[in-house]
Amino acid sequence: MTKKAKEAKKPQPKGKGGESVRILISRTRLQRRITEMAREIRKDFPGEPLHLVGVLKGAVFFLTDLGKQISGDVSFDFIAVASYGLGTHSSGQVRLTRDLDSSIEGKTVIVVEDILDTGMTLQYLLRVFEQRKPKRIRVAVLLDKPERRIAAVHADYVGFTIPNEFVVGFGLDYAERYRNMPDVGVLSLGTKSSEA
Ligand code: IMP
Ligand code: MG
Numbered sequence: 594m595t596k597k598a599k600e601a602k603k604p605q606p607k608g609k610g611g612e613s614v615r616i617l618i619s620r621t622r623l624q625r626r627i628t629e630m631a632r633e634i635r636k637d638f639p640g641e642p643l644h645l646v647g648v649l650k651g652a653v654f655f656l657t658d659l660g661k662q663i664s665g666d667v668s669f670d671f672i673a674v675a676s677y678g679l680g681t682h683s684s685g686q687v688r689l690t691r692d693l694d695s696s697i698e699g700k701t702v703i704v705v706e707d708i709l710d711t712g713m714t715l716q717y718l719l720r721v722f723e724q725r726k727p728k729r730i731r732v733a734v735l736l737d738k739p740e741r742r743i744a745a746v747h748a749d750y751v752g753f754t755i756p757n758e759f760v761v762g763f764g765l766d767y768a769e770r771y772r773n774m775p776d777v778g779v780l781s782l783g784t785k786s787s788e789a
Contacts, residue, residue: 596668599788603717606650609652611781612709612780612781612783613627613780613783614771614774614778614779614781614783615778615781616776616777616778617755617758617760617776617777617778617779618753618755618776619765619776619778620763620775620776622753622772622786623658623659623735623752623763623776623777624658626651626661626752626753627655627658627735629661629731629753630659630661630750631659631662631663632662633750634659634663634703634731634733634750635664635665636729637644639666639703640701641665641666642665642666642667642668642701643663643667643668643701643703644664644667644668644669644670644697644700644701644702644703644704644718644727645659645660645663645667645668645669645670645702645703645705646669646670646672646693646697646703647669647671647672647674647705648671648673648674648705648706648707648714648718649668649671649672649673649691649774650661650766650772651674651706651707651708651764651765651766652705652706652707652735652764653763654661654763654764654772655705655707655735656669656705657765657780658760659705659733660684661759661783665709670694670695670697670719671691671693671694672689672691672692672693672737673689673690674687674688674689674690674717674718674741674783675687675688675690676713676714677686681713686713687690687714687717687718687731689721691749691760696700696725697722697725697726697727698725698726698727699726699727699728700728701727701728701729701731702722702727702728702729702730702731703730703731703732704718704719704722704732704733704734705733705734706732706734706735706748706759707734707735707736707763707765708734708735708736708738708744709732709734709735709736709737709738709739709742709748709751709762709764710741710742710755711741711742711743711744712742712743712744712745712746713743713744714746715732715734715746715748716744716745716746718731719746731748731749732746732748732749732750732751732752733748733749733751734750735752735753735763735764735777736752736753736754736755736760736765737751737752737753737754737755737776738754738755738756739754740757741757752779752788758778758779759779759780760777760778760779761774761777761778761780762775762776762777762778763772763775763776763777765777767780768781774779782788
């Protein structure tokens with residue numbers, strides 16, 4: 594591949610290429626589905642304290658909206674992981690960069706993730722959490738890209754199943770940008786010469 598072709602495939606810094614975002618899931622649909630998910634979760638564990646564990650940073654908005662819609666006893670905590678790799682593809686090598694504040698032993702833990710892609714992150718986290726003897730673990734993801742799955746993991750609660758496209762917004766980033774978009778959209782990198 595030529596250097597120019599490589600550059601075109603690579604993430605372009607803001608302003609350099611013609612990045613554009615096409616809305617895939619509107620804020621209204623997001624909120625409606627999150628409310629449904631909250632009800633499903635509470636229905637599965639009536640009267641039980643639920644401990645939400647959000648994966649920073651992508652799951653922050655999802656967790657806060659979901660958490661507000663689950664009735665009864667809810668607590669939460671956060672964990673952060675990094676996966677080696679650049680741009681729109683992660684390499685699958687996961688490491689913990691920020692641990693939980695409190696023990697999950699004996700708790701009903703709901704892992705809250707922004708997106709399930711290859712599944713490597715979730716597989717790693719589930720391994721870590723299972724060693725800490727929670728009462729049970731369930732997984733809630735806002736988005737699921739099943740086409741990209743490598744690890745044999747599944748989510749118990751899925752907001753939306755989406756095609757194999759790189760999405761941003763509602764917490765999801767591209768090089769730390771776009772997290773603040775209230776909708777979820779498909780990112781096109783584009784270039785000055787060839788607009789996607
Ligand atoms: P996995 O380990 O491949 O399942 O990837 C999980 C992580 O990769 C997610 O928590 C996101 O941070 C990131 N990721 C995967 N797909 C996308 C995407 O389409 N947009 C933004 N981030 C993504
Ligand atoms: Mg993430």
